[in-house]
Amino acid sequence: GAGVSQSPSNKVTEKGKDVELRCDPISGHTALYWYRQSLGQGLEFLIYFQGNSAPDKSGLPSDRFSAERTGGSVSTLTIQRTQQEDSAVYLCASRPSGANVLTFGAGSRLTVL
């Protein structure tokens, strides 16, 4: 597609359930990022994939969070045993090799009840 696609756009889940959020980056973009946007907190970096290199997981807040990127394209962010504090908008972004500008998706809004 022309832009970064994220699904679902909205997810409501119960505390303790696992959720998966999907990101489909722009075709050919080698780098993919996940950020979390909580109310009044700006964007918090979670994880960064660059080509075939090991991902930079330094922003993941706990071991309940994980992400993978299959075939250098689609990425899935998984949150296990969700907590209420996980409620946020999860934004995915991608960029092509050699460029510094990120293109963002519209985000997945997660609400944990």
Next chain:
Amino acid sequence: AQSVTQPDIHITVSEGASLELRCNYSYGATPYLFWYVQSPGQGLQLLLKYFSGDTLVQGIKGFEAEFKRSQSSFNLRKPSVHWSDAAEYFCAVGPGGSQGNLIFGKGTKLSVKP
């Protein structure tokens, strides 16, 4: 520590008035600087970026920003605000080259009075 500070959480301006949104950064290397805008329910859209060269950069929608190394600032300006500019604005800093992630400020919400 690397960080971006946007001192103003919420700003209200009248339509047609000028606008300046402040951004200060702390970064150990030569910074690449960005301003993004986020309309309600939307992702972030790039307004402008500074990598090197002329310290006054022009962006989309009539916005500009000035890089001041001595003040570690990258303030966003617009001479005349339109109602459609109401949104949240984020300043970000990142490394040179094509590696690494961007560090974002907490954003400034802009409201526009008719």
